[in-house]
Amino acid sequence: MPVRPTVLTGDRPTGPLHLGHYVGSLRNRVALQRDHRQFILVADAQALTDNAHDPAKVSRNVLEVAADYLAVGIDPAASTICVQSALPALAELTLLYLNFVSVARLERNPTIKDEIKARQFGRDIPAGFLCYPVAQAADITAFKATIVPVGDDQLPLIEQTNEIVRRINRQARRDILPDARGLLSRISRLPGIDGRAKMSKSQGNAITLSASDADIIAAVQAMYTDPDHLRVADPGRVEGNVVFTYLDAFDDDSATVADLKARYRRGGLGDVELKRRLARVLCDVIGPIRQRRADIARDPDTIRDILHAGTMAARGVTATTLAEVRQALGLFELTKPDKCPAPE
Known part of the structure; x- marks a missing residue:
């Protein structure tokens, strides 16, 4: 049986998902899940990069986003739905990758530049937000994903992920991480109802998937x-x-x-x-x-069980990749080698 390509995608749990998410990625995920190995990340750690003042909002929206996934047709038997903050390997990979990218390169990323401008950070940029492309690279490579469904505004993040992949592979002197490609939908970016920007929860110009x-x-x-x-x-x-x-x-x-x-x-x-x-x-x-x-929302315990099962499965996958990266970079191993038994 041929190996199925691996897909990694996800959303920040900062509010209900909307039609922009649906045409930009969700429809693709439903179509891909039968013929691909698909991981869907509820990116709660990433959401804190500009919501650290209100972590409760992020936490309470994890179940809401998962309910949206199930409602549009994501099947937990075919796709692994997991919670980002419960995967410690992602944080360690992010820390390692930060040593292979410069602040200047992060500031030049068109996606980050646009988001900084939209949020009016000026120079008061949260470090976690600036380093988001590196964290996304950790997400993608931890699952060794080769396909990432995105909107066209996210393509620079895939490019930067592949830059980091190539640097890690050069350092390791072998290919341990694969390149990824962005998969665009037929309508990759849906404008807001005001016509002035893409559909966005934060700009109040969205139609949610639960709208009456x-x-x-x-x-x-x-x-x-x-x-x-x-x-x-x-x-x-x-x-x-x-x-x-x-x-x-x-x-x-x-x-x-x-x-x-x-x-x-x-x-x-x-x-x-x-x-x-x-x-x-x-x-x-x-x-x-x-x-x-x-x-679906009437049974939150079932949603929690789906998230728990998916996250435990994802822990094994991401921990294996982390171990490979650590070994390839030659990091110190704390465990002692087995000692030979003393002669009698």
Whole structure:
């Protein structure tokens, strides 16, 4: 039987998951889990890099994120769901890898630069946040993952992971860690309903996977379209129109969507009709997920059992990789060699 490729992915438990997560990664995870060896990390330690002032928020959202995973179709019999902070090998690998990357390189990482700007850290950057690419490299390599489903804004992190991999392999004088590649979904980045940024929990422009029909309708009604499309008869712009972006991502009837675009461009299609269709589509997508999530959330002990089993399995995998890296780097081993028995 051929070896299945290993996938590593995950999310920070800082709040409920949303449609951006769904199109950016969750759908890919469901599709990959049968033919790949997949590990899904609830990245609570990473979430502390900009939430250390409120660790309780991170802790209480671990079960919430796990419930979202199960609701969208992640099968714990096919995917290993584990908790980052309960895997000590990840922290030790991060510490070791920090010696193979410079502060200047971390500051040049486009993903980190954008996130620092968005959070308005200035120079008051938490060290853990700046070193996030190294921690992610530890996550990916600990599982020897070769595939990482990401949005396009995360690709620089994969590049930096592979830089660290190559430095460790050169130091070890053999290939002990594999390169990874980012796997983009068809819609790799979903804009927020305001049209000004990607969908984000922190920016309040997201539609969660547990949103009610009323919440979905209200969010769609607030969506950015074309500010120059003032009357139904006016020609409108499809490019940059958030409603059409969402229809491309979620409406399976691509022929009808193409017809709507043509009508909108030449005039004769109003925003109200367009948004009404999108609201129906999103309610159809989220409704079943919301119902499954409600059922799952009634049994938190089962969610805990799934996380415990997955984390224990992941501990073995990550501890093995750590031992290989320590040996390859020639670190001191505290254990004594077996002594020969004294002659009689």
